Amino acid sequence: xxxxxxxxAPVVIYGPAGGYAALRDGLAERGWxxxxxxDAGFEWPEPCGLVGISDGAEAALRRALDAPETxxxxxxxxxxxxxxxxxxxxxxxxxxxxxxHEVQCPTLVVFGQDDATVAPEATSIYRERIPxxxxxxxxxAGHDVAAERPEALVNLVADYxxxxxxxxxxxxxxxxxx
Amino acid sequence: MKASYLGxxxxxxxxxxxxxxxxxxxxxxPAVSVQSYQDGMEECEFAEEMGFEWVSxxxxxxxxxxxxxxxxxxxxxxxxxxxxxxxxxLGPLLxxxxxxxxxxxxxxxxNITNGRLVMGFLRGTPNEDQVYGxxxxxxxxxxxxxxxxILKAMTEPQPFAxxxxxxxxxxxxxxxxxxxxxxxxxxxxxxSDDTVQYAAKRGLGxxxxxxxxxxxxxxxxxxxxxxxxxxxxxxxxxxxxxGSIYLxxxxxxxxxxxxxxxxxGRAPGMALRSSxxxxxxxxxxxxxxxxxxxxAGSASGxxxxxxxxxTFVGGPDKVFKEIKAYRDRCGMGxxxxxxxxxxxxxxxxxxxxxxxxxEVLPRLKEL
Numbered sequence: 001x002x003x004x005x006x007x008x009a010p011v012v013i014y015g016p017a018g019g020y021a022a023l024r025d026g027l028a029e030r031g032w033x034x035x036x037x038x039d040a041g042f043e044w045p046e047p048c049g050l051v052g053i054s055d056g057a058e059a060a061l062r063r064a065l066d067a068p069e070t071x072x073x074x075x076x077x078x079x080x081x082x083x084x085x086x087x088x089x090x091x092x093x094x095x096x097x098x099x100x101h102e103v104q105c106p107t108l109v110v111f112g113q114d115d116a117t118v119a120p121e122a123t124s125i126y127r128e129r130i131p132x133x134x135x136x137x138x139x140x141a142g143h144d145v146a147a148e149r150p151e152a153l154v155n156l157v158a159d160y161x162x163x164x165x166x167x168x169x170x171x172x173x174x175x176x177x178x
Numbered sequence: 179m180k181a182s183y184l185g186x187x188x189x190x191x192x193x194x195x196x197x198x199x200x201x202x203x204x205x206x207x208p209a210v211s212v213q214s215y216q217d218g219m220e221e222c223e224f225a226e227e228m229g230f231e232w233v234s235x236x237x238x239x240x241x242x243x244x245x246x247x248x249x250x251x252x253x254x255x256x257x258x259x260x261x262x263x264x265x266x267x268l269g270p271l272l273x274x275x276x277x278x279x280x281x282x283x284x285x286x287x288x289n290i291t292n293g294r295l296v297m298g299f300l301r302g303t304p305n306e307d308q309v310y311g312x313x314x315x316x317x318x319x320x321x322x323x324x325x326x327x328i329l330k331a332m333t334e335p336q337p338f339a340x341x342x343x344x345x346x347x348x349x350x351x352x353x354x355x356x357x358x359x360x361x362x363x364x365x366x367x368x369x370s371d372d373t374v375q376y377a378a379k380r381g382l383g384x385x386x387x388x389x390x391x392x393x394x395x396x397x398x399x400x401x402x403x404x405x406x407x408x409x410x411x412x413x414x415x416x417x418x419x420x421g422s423i424y425l426x427x428x429x430x431x432x433x434x435x436x437x438x439x440x441x442x443g444r445a446p447g448m449a450l451r452s453s454x455x456x457x458x459x460x461x462x463x464x465x466x467x468x469x470x471x472x473x474a475g476s477a478s479g480x481x482x483x484x485x486x487x488x489t490f491v492g493g494p495d496k497v498f499k500e501i502k503a504y505r506d507r508c509g510m511g512x513x514x515x516x517x518x519x520x521x522x523x524x525x526x527x528x529x530x531x532x533x534x535x536x537e538v539l540p541r542l543k544e545l
Contacts, residue, residue: 139343170348
């Protein structure tokens with residue numbers, strides 16, 4: 001199966017229990033079926049879109065690294081997988097950080113603009129190490145982006161699922177009087 | 179205390195303009211216009227020579243009274259003539275402008291001045307909302323988001339996408355980066371509580387324009403309290419008051435001049451038809467507008483909104499004391515002065531700058 005567009009394979013989400021409900025419901029309105037990773041075990045769609053939220057980002061990242069054939073697009077939202085502190089990576093995430101260059105699929109890393117949970121240096125680490133990585137900030141959101149700015153997050157995630165790194169190309173018409 | 183000269187670049191024949199805004203372009207004669215900008219830049223140079231420490235620029239549209247619709251262009255030209263002063267962009271009107279473009283202009287200015295840029299963020303007067311078709315109800319939101327986006331664009335080392343309420347940019351990678359790190363000295367010019375709180379929370383300076391002392395103090399008292407709540411104390415240069423000035427040799431001469439302006443109906447200010455002004459203000463306040471009532475009340479086409487009083491009028495001693503009061507009562511560390519009153523000539527302004535530089539500025543610097 002492929003995740004070339006809405007209605008194809010489901011999107012699998014790793015994240016805090018209940019923490020992704022707004023994202024799941026918003027994606028559903030855009031035609032995407034999203035399900036929790038714990039519910040995907042018996043029907044893991046391969047390859048699929050994979051989303052990791054907050055602490056769930058580490059599991060998503062590990063799956064993308066250890067079973068790259070199962071993931072064709074990776075989205076990390078407010079990820080805590082890499083934890084820089086005082087200019088260094090803490091020992092818990094150093095090993096993972098050293099493997100970021102192995103991520104093969106297009107990757108979007110999203111942070112709330114006011115996220116105080118993760119040091120701001122983390123964005124550069126993902127952007128510099130993952131070969132095809134885009135960074136996005138959601139305005140007026142902290143760590144819990146899905147709860148604080150659900151519409152903005154859904155627009156961003158759905159756009160990236162559909163268009164991958166070409167999501168940077170503006171495709172909305174701004175014609176006023178055609 | 180420091181003094182700043184507002185490089186307003188007024189059109190030399192601005193005394194002939196109608197009272198209403200916008201000023202029809204038909205009033206512009208290229209020869210007069212070219213000379214007006216030369217005169218304005220000469221005033222900036224002379225202000226620097228007389229000891230002013232900042233020269234400022236402000237975005238105003240569709241009028242030759244303050245003829246800098248694109249202040250970054252003007253600031254760049256003056257920055258090549260004035261090599262010591264801070265170049266203060268006070269500033270881009272954020273609701274009107276693409277914030278990424280504003281960030282690019284500001285970082286470029288910080289580079290070509292080798293780190294002499296001061297940046298201020300403004301919402302703009304109500305008439306400015308009409309220039310680029312901004313909904314007045316969205317102005318405050320656009321300004322707040324625009325400030326965050328500009329600061330992010332100046333500090334983020336990697337290309338990023340921005341998913342905002344009003345702005346969506348999928349690739350932002352501003353070049354060059356600012357010389358001053360993490361970003362140039364920044365202040366927010368505002369009168370509204372939520373924006374003052376924003377400045378205090380973000381560690382930004384505050385600008386207040388053209389308000390009387392007591393009203394200014396109400397704002398600065400809250401600002402300083404909110405800064406204290408946020409755990410920091412603003413430095414003197416982070417508090418800027420912009421006022422208009424007429425300085426004469428004596429108090430009586432200044433008062434006589436001011437009385438003549440009032441008697442001739444030539445007091446400064448830009449006026450809008452009351453119907454337009456009413457709708458803009460109501461929309462800014464988030465009110466539903468019943469246009470039938472608006473037009474019923476302004477069938478005569480009356481105008482409102484002009485003729486604010488001058489902030490500082492007098493001889494050197496009086497003007498010094500008036501400016502000092504803003505420092506003593508409000509904590510203002512910089513006074514940004516608008517000299518180009520509509521009826522004054524370039525020669526008048528140069529004489530005023532000379533007098534200010536000799537009789538007022540040395541005393542301000544001692545504060």
